[in-house]
Amino acid sequence: MKDKYEIIMAGSGGQGLVSCGIILAEAAIIEGQNAVQTQSYGIASRGGFSKSEVVISRNEIIFQQVQEPDVVLALTEQAMEMYATIESKIPVFYDTTLLKTRVGDNLYGYPFTELASKLGHVGTANIIALGAMVTKTDMVQIESLAQALKRRFSGKVAEMNIKALNTGVKLVKNNN
Amino acid sequence: MERETRLVQGNQAIAEGAIYAGARFYAGYPITPSSEIAEECSKLLPKVGGVYMQMEDEIASIAAMVGASLAGAKSFTATSGPGFSLMQENLGLAVMGEVPCVIINVQRAGPSTGLATKPAQSDVMQVRWGRHGDQSIIALSPATVEECFTLTVKAFNFAEKYRVPVVLAADEIVAHMRENLSYPAPGELEIVDRKKPSVSPEEYKPFLPEDDDIAPLAAYGSEYVFHVTSSMHGYDGYSNNNPANAEWRVAQLHRKIERYRDEIVMTKTFDTEDMDILLIAFGATTRAARAAALQAREMGIKAGVLQLLTIWPFPDKEIAALGPRIKTVVVPEMNYSGQVAGEVQRVLGPNIEIRRVNRYNGTIITPKDILKVINKE
Numbered sequence: 347m348k349d350k351y352e353i354i355m356a357g358s359g360g361q362g363l364v365s366c367g368i369i370l371a372e373a374a375i376i377e378g379q380n381a382v383q384t385q386s387y388g389i390a391s392r393g394g395f396s397k398s399e400v401v402i403s404r405n406e407i408i409f410q411q412v413q414e415p416d417v418v419l420a421l422t423e424q425a426m427e428m429y430a431t432i433e434s435k436i437p438v439f440y441d442t443t444l445l446k447t448r449v450g451d452n453l454y455g456y457p458f459t460e461l462a463s464k465l466g467h468v469g470t471a472n473i474i475a476l477g478a479m480v481t482k483t484d485m486v487q488i489e490s491l492a493q494a495l496k497r498r499f500s501g502k503v504a505e506m507n508i509k510a511l512n513t514g515v516k517l518v519k520n521n522n
Numbered sequence: 523m524e525r526e527t528r529l530v531q532g533n534q535a536i537a538e539g540a541i542y543a544g545a546r547f548y549a550g551y552p553i554t555p556s557s558e559i560a561e562e563c564s565k566l567l568p569k570v571g572g573v574y575m576q577m578e579d580e581i582a583s584i585a586a587m588v589g590a591s592l593a594g595a596k597s598f599t600a601t602s603g604p605g606f607s608l609m610q611e612n613l614g615l616a617v618m619g620e621v622p623c624v625i626i627n628v629q630r631a632g633p634s635t636g637l638a639t640k641p642a643q644s645d646v647m648q649v650r651w652g653r654h655g656d657q658s659i660i661a662l663s664p665a666t667v668e669e670c671f672t673l674t675v676k677a678f679n680f681a682e683k684y685r686v687p688v689v690l691a692a693d694e695i696v697a698h699m700r701e702n703l704s705y706p707a708p709g710e711l712e713i714v715d716r717k718k719p720s721v722s723p724e725e726y727k728p729f730l731p732e733d734d735d736i737a738p739l740a741a742y743g744s745e746y747v748f749h750v751t752s753s754m755h756g757y758d759g760y761s762n763n764n765p766a767n768a769e770w771r772v773a774q775l776h777r778k779i780e781r782y783r784d785e786i787v788m789t790k791t792f793d794t795e796d797m798d799i800l801l802i803a804f805g806a807t808t809r810a811a812r813a814a815a816l817q818a819r820e821m822g823i824k825a826g827v828l829q830l831l832t833i834w835p836f837p838d839k840e841i842a843a844l845g846p847r848i849k850t851v852v853v854p855e856m857n858y859s860g861q862v863a864g865e866v867q868r869v870l871g872p873n874i875e876i877r878r879v880n881r882y883n884g885t886i887i888t889p890k891d892i893l894k895v896i897n898k899e
Contacts, residue, residue: 368700372529375702381529383700389554389638409813409889410699410806 350403351485352412355472356428357421359387359396362472366419367398369498370476373490374402382410395424402485417483419475420445421458439479441471454478456517462510470510477514488515530703532670532696533600536626537562539674540598542706544713545624546572547597549586551579551605554638555694556628559600580605584612584625591616591623592750594741596678600626603645604635607652613687614653617775619750620729620737622681622716624674626690628697629805631856631884640884641694643805644857649689650834656772658779660786661689661834665808667701672711673831679714680786684778685736691833693856695806695886719746729771730757735778779835787832789840793819794826799896800848802841802866804830807854807887814892823896833862841869852895854879854887 353370355363364385371381382401388394399412420426420440426448429438435452443459456478462471473495480486488511495507530538537559540548548563550556560576567574573590577583583599591597601609606627616623629645631637649661660680662673670692677688719726719738728748731737740746749759754771756762779786792812794800799818803811808829815825828844830837853863853876860878867876877895881887 368529371700375527375529380702381700383529384695385698387639407701408816409809410695410701411886411888413813413889 347484348416349405350401351416351483352414353400353402353417353419353479353485354397354412354415354429355399355419355421356395356397356425357419358424359394361396361421362469363396363398363419363421366472366476367400369473369491369494370400370480370486371402372494372497373486374400376490376493377486379404379486380407382407384411395422397425417479417485419479421471421475437479437482439475439482441475443471454482454518461513461517465506465509465513467506470506473507473510474514474517477511478517479514481515481518525704525707527702527704529700530667531558531700532664532667532692532698533558533628534562535667535670535703536600536674536690536692536697537566538705539671540624540678541566541570541572542671542708542711542713543596543675543678544715545596545598545678546570547575547587547590547595548573548599549575549577549583549590549597550599550601551577551583553580553602553605555630555641555697556600556602556626558697559626559628580608581612584609584616587623588612588616588619588621589742591621592619592742594744596622596682598624598626598678600628602628602630603632603642606645606648610652614655614657615752616687617653617657617659618655618752620685620739620775621687621750622685622739623687624677624681624690625687626674626692629691629693631882637884639694641806641886642856642882642884643693643807644861644882645691646833646855646857646861649691656776658776659689659834660684660686660779660832661691662788662831663691663693663805663833664696664831665804665806665829666696667699667703669831670696671703671706675711675713676788679712682716683714683736684782685716685739686779689834691805693805699806723747727757728759729755731774731778735774735781783835787835787837787840789831789837790829791844792827792829794828794844794847796824797826797847798824799826799850799852800844801825801827801852801854801892802830802862803827803854804833804862807856810887810889810892811852811854813889814896817889817893818896825896830862836865836869838869841866845870845874848874850875850877852877852879852892854881854892856881856887858882
């Protein structure tokens with residue numbers, strides 16, 4: 347396990363990227379790690395480029411934002427253009443329901459949105475993606491994410507999010 | 523008592539810090555990037571017997587805050603650039619009326635409505651000089667979510683102790699950032715309450731300072747009936763145009779901040795014992811400066827950081843004390859004109875090299891931006 351993880355989640359407003367970052371950061375804190383979540387967005391609440399960043403570390407987090415990402419999630423073509431050709435060949439996850447398929451050793455395309463629809467709510471695509479990214483990188487434990495989801499949601503919504511999380515975990519486990 | 527740790531947003535920490543400090547009245551008009559403070563207050567204040575009021579605009583907001591404070595409640599408001607501009611007139615009233623209160627200005631990129639969702643540190647001079655007439659102000663600037671909480675508590679303490687308005691000059695980065703906050707337990711941080719009159723209502727003079735230069739403040743609606751005016755006034759609060767009185771009053775408004783400047787001015791140093799180059803930073807930019815200084819040390823450049831937690835009164839003494847140790851100063855700030863760099867130059871004189879790092883396009887200053895300037899020959 348690394349001392350520090352830097353995560354970028356980029357797409358468009360309304361795709362749940364900020365919520366996704368908050369849940370990841372909360373999971374890190376549940377484990378006793380430090381976490382900082384930041385975001386950048388325009389004046390529209392839906393649409394427009396949106397980015398959520400998370401830094402997780404066992405030490406003090408001095409600079410609050412990502413300097414060298416360890417993993418990227420891209421949910422729009424615009425976001426993918428920005429990160430697909432990143433030099434360091436870190437894992438870049440993207441949604442093949444929304445984006446055209448690309449070829450590359452470090453590119454992980456999964457139909458997050460389609461899988462979310464099958465689960466019953468298209469809004470859980472972000473959580474499926476989170477499950478996949480965390481399984482690939484071991485940034486936090488899946489149990490901590492599940493706990494963070496249970497704190498945030500209750501009843502059927504919590505159940506659906508846990509299902510989405512596990513769907514993401516299986517995506518990576520079954521493809522390795 | 524064990525501290526509870528949670529992921530908390532800067533704006534939320536400001537609202538919670540205010541309530542911890544004893545604030546029980548908030549009047550505001552929501553504006554990005556400060557709106558979450560209003561949202562939190564609307565949820566939290568009623569639970570502690572406090573009052574949340576959404577006003578029709580920022581002028582009414584600050585007026586309501588001044589009134590509530592005079593009635594005895596620790597009061598505050600929050601806004602951003604455009605709203606802070608509207609508040610200047612009544613902020614002047616709060617200075618002149620010696621009304622304890624806290625104004626949160628979460629700075630965003632301007633001019634005017636500018637880039638509403640993007641960060642800036644371009645109101646440093648407006649915070650200091652935004653009002654007409656010659657007056658002084660206390661302003662603090664947090665770099666972390668924890669400082670959002672603790673500096674808000676400090677802001678209320680200063681307001682109450684010195685009978686002054688205090689500005690918390692945050693920025694969009696720290697206000698919207700979420701990070702782990704370990705909450706101070708109740709009673710862990712010092713809380714200051716305003717001095718009450720010890721004389722009878724008949725003898726009470728609301729603007730007569732005691733030996734400590736601070737006048738006790740009674741509450742409107744109590745048996746102490748008194749007058750507060752924005753015009754020049756005597757000890758009793760009624761208009762007084764006598765030059766000797768005016769001269770004494772203007773000096774007094776400055777003096778009570780000057781006298782306590784050592785208690786008010788707060789700074790932090792990082793690796794300044796052994797350095798050739800000093801980075802002076804405030805607000806969220808402090809974090810980029812600290813990261814840059816550490817990276818510079820890895821490259822063999824001895825860099826240190828001075829963080830200004832208090833930006834007004836300006837930390838002249840603290841900066842001057844570090845002056846003899848250095849040849850070069852770097853001042854990163856999210857504005858065009860180098861509002862803090864200019865002050866640093868004033869303190870250190872024309873013979874020291876001040877390298878400015880300015881960003882004014884709504885994006886943040888990164889450690890890389892600062893390193894580039896450190897490395898410049």
